Amino acid sequence: MRFIPLWINKMNEKEDTHEQMEQIYSKIHPTNIPWNIAAPPELLVKAVETGKIKSCQAVDLGCGMGNYSVWLAQQGFEVTGFDFSEHAIKQANELAESKGTYCRFIAANLLGDLKPYHDNFDFAFEWEVLHHIFPENRSCYMQNVSNILRLGAIYLSVCFSEKDSDFGGKGKYRKTPLGTTLYFSSEKELRELFDSHFKIMDLTSLEICGKYGPHMANVAWLENK
Numbered sequence: 001m002r003f004i005p006l007w008i009n010k011m012n013e014k015e016d017t018h019e020q021m022e023q024i025y026s027k028i029h030p031t032n033i034p035w036n037i038a039a040p041p042e043l044l045v046k047a048v049e050t051g052k053i054k055s056c057q058a059v060d061l062g063c064g065m066g067n068y069s070v071w072l073a074q075q076g077f078e079v080t081g082f083d084f085s086e087h088a089i090k091q092a093n094e095l096a097e098s099k100g101t102y103c104r105f106i107a108a109n110l111l112g113d114l115k116p117y118h119d120n121f122d123f124a125f126e127w128e129v130l131h132h133i134f135p136e137n138r139s140c141y142m143q144n145v146s147n148i149l150r151l152g153a154i155y156l157s158v159c160f161s162e163k164d165s166d167f168g169g170k171g172k173y174r175k176t177p178l179g180t181t182l183y184f185s186s187e188k189e190l191r192e193l194f195d196s197h198f199k200i201m202d203l204t205s206l207e208i209c210g211k212y213g214p215h216m217a218n219v220a221w222l223e224n225k
Helices: 011-027 042-049 067-074 086-098 135-148 187-194
Strands: 057-061 078-083 104-107 121-127 149-160 173-175 181-183 198-209 214-224
Touching: 011 086, 042 067, 042 149, 042 198, 057 067, 067 078, 067 086, 078 086, 086 104, 121 135, 135 149, 135 187, 149 187, 187 198, 187 214
Parallel strands: 057 078, 057 121, 078 104, 121 149
Antiparallel strands: 149 214, 173 181, 198 214
């Protein structure tokens, strides 16, 4: 699991979260960061291996330390990674360099102004990032994702499902061991959210492997319209 609290609804909370994440990325060894997983998710690997997603201009939303971005680049994709944390972006660049590959990593707030990147990408994916964005901010986020994608581009979204009973107890809002708050979504509300900007090709709940065990996630394959 990648707990990347990129956005929350109050400015002072946002600033506190940014500082917290900078402390995590600068003070904690990467192997001890729960969401930092070197191997790409099986779901993404299968999508590339079967040709469901072909090499193209891709964007990793909430890229963290760049593991999945670098893997995609190694498969022939031209990859841009966005993350809120400057320290994460620095480490992502170091990872790409150490692997002898190139990705463009950018420190950015994905609820902010992304006009320079409009109509840039053919494939976007966010691996367990949407649950950090609360409902009141999700419409803005969907608009931004749609804007940076070309018409007909594919968007893969994976976020925690409210069906998950093993992480953080029950309810829509749950605290993590790091003290951050996540929002656990239903398929119904995600359908309503995605429908405004995307054609829903598939939306289901699946068991996903995390660093410390499996959990239930909503997996959506979408087409920009």
